[in-house]
Amino acid sequence: MKRVISVLGLVLAVAWSGQADAQTLKTVRDRGALLCGVSQGLPGFSNPDDKGNWTGLDVDFCRAVAAAIFNDPSKVKFTPLSAKDRFEPLKSSEIDILSRNTTWTSSRDALFNFVGVTYYDGQGFMVRKGLKVNSALELNGASVCTQTGTTTELNLADYFRANNMKYEVVAFGTADETVKAYETGRCDVFTTDVSQLYAEKLKLTNPSDHVILPEVISKEPLGPLVRHGDDQWFDLVKWVLFAMLNAEELGVSSKTLDAAMKTKQPEIRRLLGLEGSHGEQFGLTRDWVVRIVRHVGNYGEIFERNVGASSKLGISRGLNRLWTKGGIQYAPPIR
Amino acid sequence: MTKVAFYNSPKVRSAIYQLAVVATIIWFGVEFAINAKANLDAQGVRFGFRFLDDPAGFGISQSLIAYSEQDTYRRVFYVGLLNTLLVSVLGIVFATILGFAIGLARLSPNWLLARLAGGYVELVRNLPLLFQILFWYLAVLIALPGPRQSIGLGVQPFLLAAADGFSWLERYGVPAAIAQSWRGLADWVGPPAIYLNNRGLIMPRALFGEGSGLVAAMLALAVVLTIGLRFWARRRQDATGRQFPIFLTALALVVGLPAAAFLVAGTPVSFEAPVLRGFNFVGGTRVLPEFTALLLALSTYTAAFIAEVVRAGVLAVPKGQTEAAMALGLRRGKVLRLIVVPQALRVIIPPLTNQYLNLIKNSSLAVAVGYPDLVAVFAGTTLNQTHQAIEIIAITMAVYLLISLATSLAMNIYNARTRLTER
Numbered sequence: 204m205k206r207v208i209s210v211l212g213l214v215l216a217v218a219w220s221g222q223a224d225a226q227t228l229k230t231v232r233d234r235g236a237l238l239c240g241v242s243q244g245l246p247g248f249s250n251p252d253d254k255g256n257w258t259g260l261d262v263d264f265c266r267a268v269a270a271a272i273f274n275d276p277s278k279v280k281f282t283p284l285s286a287k288d289r290f291e292p293l294k295s296s297e298i299d300i301l302s303r304n305t306t307w308t309s310s311r312d313a314l315f316n317f318v319g320v321t322y323y324d325g326q327g328f329m330v331r332k333g334l335k336v337n338s339a340l341e342l343n344g345a346s347v348c349t350q351t352g353t354t355t356e357l358n359l360a361d362y363f364r365a366n367n368m369k370y371e372v373v374a375f376g377t378a379d380e381t382v383k384a385y386e387t388g389r390c391d392v393f394t395t396d397v398s399q400l401y402a403e404k405l406k407l408t409n410p411s412d413h414v415i416l417p418e419v420i421s422k423e424p425l426g427p428l429v430r431h432g433d434d435q436w437f438d439l440v441k442w443v444l445f446a447m448l449n450a451e452e453l454g455v456s457s458k459t460l461d462a463a464m465k466t467k468q469p470e471i472r473r474l475l476g477l478e479g480s481h482g483e484q485f486g487l488t489r490d491w492v493v494r495i496v497r498h499v500g501n502y503g504e505i506f507e508r509n510v511g512a513s514s515k516l517g518i519s520r521g522l523n524r525l526w527t528k529g530g531i532q533y534a535p536p537i538r
Numbered sequence: 539m540t541k542v543a544f545y546n547s548p549k550v551r552s553a554i555y556q557l558a559v560v561a562t563i564i565w566f567g568v569e570f571a572i573n574a575k576a577n578l579d580a581q582g583v584r585f586g587f588r589f590l591d592d593p594a595g596f597g598i599s600q601s602l603i604a605y606s607e608q609d610t611y612r613r614v615f616y617v618g619l620l621n622t623l624l625v626s627v628l629g630i631v632f633a634t635i636l637g638f639a640i641g642l643a644r645l646s647p648n649w650l651l652a653r654l655a656g657g658y659v660e661l662v663r664n665l666p667l668l669f670q671i672l673f674w675y676l677a678v679l680i681a682l683p684g685p686r687q688s689i690g691l692g693v694q695p696f697l698l699a700a701a702d703g704f705s706w707l708e709r710y711g712v713p714a715a716i717a718q719s720w721r722g723l724a725d726w727v728g729p730p731a732i733y734l735n736n737r738g739l740i741m742p743r744a745l746f747g748e749g750s751g752l753v754a755a756m757l758a759l760a761v762v763l764t765i766g767l768r769f770w771a772r773r774r775q776d777a778t779g780r781q782f783p784i785f786l787t788a789l790a791l792v793v794g795l796p797a798a799a800f801l802v803a804g805t806p807v808s809f810e811a812p813v814l815r816g817f818n819f820v821g822g823t824r825v826l827p828e829f830t831a832l833l834l835a836l837s838t839y840t841a842a843f844i845a846e847v848v849r850a851g852v853l854a855v856p857k858g859q860t861e862a863a864m865a866l867g868l869r870r871g872k873v874l875r876l877i878v879v880p881q882a883l884r885v886i887i888p889p890l891t892n893q894y895l896n897l898i899k900n901s902s903l904a905v906a907v908g909y910p911d912l913v914a915v916f917a918g919t920t921l922n923q924t925h926q927a928i929e930i931i932a933i934t935m936a937v938y939l940l941i942s943l944a945t946s947l948a949m950n951i952y953n954a955r956t957r958l959t960e961r
Contacts, residue, residue, distance in 0.1 A: 287918055290922075290925070310923070310925075344816045344817045345816075345817040345818070348908075351914065351918050352918055352919055352922035353922075356596035356597070357595045359596075359597070360595055360596050361595070364607060370597070371597075371599055371818065372597040372599055374599075374908055374914070375905070375906075375908045376918070380906065380907070380908070384679070387676065387679045387680055387736065388679070388736055389679050389827065391817050
């Protein structure tokens with residue numbers, strides 16, 4: 204009898220534990236590490252090397268958040284997720300941030316919170332040079348390989364329907380299978396976001412045999428997401444991105460940081476926490492931007508390092524330039 | 539009878555404990571439902587099946603019914619369901635045929651045949667199915683050429699080769715007219731109508747015009763007549779012992795009656811030949827390489843298991859039966875067909891049902907090769923786009939449960955008919 208009652212009591216306790224909400228920052232601090240959901244291996248965005256170290260634009264963003272919280276960019280645990288299964292772990296609190304080159308759309312925003320855009324992208328097509336195709340409008344009747352569970356399938360259908368072209372779609376579960384099928388010639392065209400096309404092209408046996416067509420057929424603003432229901436966490440992560448953009452705008456990089464600490468310019472002083480207590484409003488320390496820039500860098504640095512001129516992908520800034528340089532990256536001021 | 543307090547009576551205690559367990563289970567169920575609803579409300583996800591009427595917006599590479607991107611998610615569900623049923627039914631048929639063949643081969647007195655069959659079973663049973671599916675897919679794709687270098691299956695290439703041969707022989711005095719007549723024949727035959735490439739096997743499509751209903755009706759009539767004929771011939775053999783050539787008569791009926799209707803109705807069925815235009819072939823029907831790879835992998839994998847089930851069933855039949863049949867002068871093939879296998883079926887059918895259910899569920903690995911089955915298009919793409927996870931998974935599980943239950947029911951009815959009837 205006593206055993207029955209104690210078992211019942213245990214069961215009741217477990218059932219009434221409920222779910223944690225508005226407590227993410229506290230949970231992360233107590234845990235001592237940030238849980239970050241990334242892709243299964245996309246060069247330039249999130250890719251493990253053969254020793255298991257993760258690099259990439261999305262990876263550096265999570266490291267920036269960890270640097271702001273812990274003053275240590277290595278306090279992050281990365282979980283690789285496929286396109287099909289990336290949202291459920293965020294919904295069920297198995298990860299704190301999903302930083303996995305995910306497009307900001309209305310239907311997704313209704314379920315989660317997008318913290319901003321780390322990369323303005325669009326969908327494009329890659330074909331073999333041997334097909335002598337110069338434009339996506341010449342693809343009538345082609346077979347197209349794509350990854351299932353993404354906005355790619357929908358954009359593809361819309362584009363071909365709008366231009367009265369017929370096509371055959373072959374949809375696979377993972378990016379690797381899609382690329383393999385394209386390489387063996389199962390389809391003529393491989394379609395996904397242009398940044399992923401550049402990354403996957405590197406993995407092909409003969410990258411120079413393939414060409415990326417000039418058409419960009421959709422808006423794909425890629426950015427990290429967090430759960431609904433925790434405003435403090437949402438603001439914190441959002442402002443880590445804005446801090447990195449503001450740092451680049453004000454000319455503060457990891458190389459010029461020490462010199463910038465001695466500046467008299469009020470904007471830079473506010474940014475670096477020498478005046479005001481802006482970091483503390485998010486639950487961080489005053490030197491939160493110093494931590495970010497010192498350990499990871501500003502937005503320009505992480506762009507160049509991972510996908511830009513000094514990386515293997517060699518993508519130009521394009522739309523991702525700051526608004527002062529002709530692009531559309533624009534962050535609200537810290538004051 | 540000793541008077542005992544009611545709470546010490548074993549029956550009452552048992553009843554109370556059982557009621558408590560049932561109440562706990564019901565309470566768990568209610569808690570789950572309330573918790574789920576609260577979570578879904580907090581995230582703004584509507585629970586409901588209204589999403590089935592929304593337009594899908596994506597294409598599907600194989601569909602047995604008409605489908606376009608503007609159709610609803612409900613139509614996507616039906617397309618996926620039909621694709622799953624197609625690969626499952628064909629897989630069961632091929633796996634059974636192959637499994638019986640290999641199982642009986644393993645019992646053959648021919649040493650090489652038995653060892654080969656044994657080797658096949660051991661190899662295929664012990665490799666993971668996903669691995670085998672990917673192997674077949676890549677093997678099929680890599681071996682085949684692209685559309686512009688398709689392999690044409692037809693007579694014309696041979697006729698042209700013969701014509702070339704005769705042209706070459708002209709220097710020895712063979713008249714040129716012979717080569718010309720071969721070329722004329724090649725022209726009349728026309729280009730090959732069946733092409734094989736890494737996009738699939740492309741065949742002409744039958745276009746049913748006016749009067750094709752008569753052909754279909756004649757075919758149905760032929761099938762009905764065949765069934766009736768079988769019953770009549772069986773009864774005649776039981777009564778008089780005289781055999782009737784059922785197979786040949788049935789063949790004549792099934793081929794002859796529709797053919798006669800075809801000619802009478804003025805050849806209403808025409809064929810639309812596939813033509814290479816641009817990237818792919820236009821016209822005709824296509825068997826996808828994804829479908830072929832999945833079917834091959836499922837059939838060969840399940841056949842290995844069915845082979846062992848068949849072997850167990852045959853070994854379970856007492857040896858005395860085989861000895862008696864041989865003493866009567868029957869040869870080994872007839873012994874197997876008439877004496878051993880009918881008795882072995884009693885032992886074979888229950889585990890065979892298991893293998894069929896396994897095959898049906900294993901077909902959900904189709905997403906690994908891009909075959910649009912139910913799990914891939916409905917529980918994959920649709921779930922990802924609508925986020926209605928609970929409804930979609932519930933529907934998918936219910937569908938698989940229904941298919942499996944229907945299969946078990948059919949097999950159990952067959953099992954009941956082959957059971958030993960005790961007197």
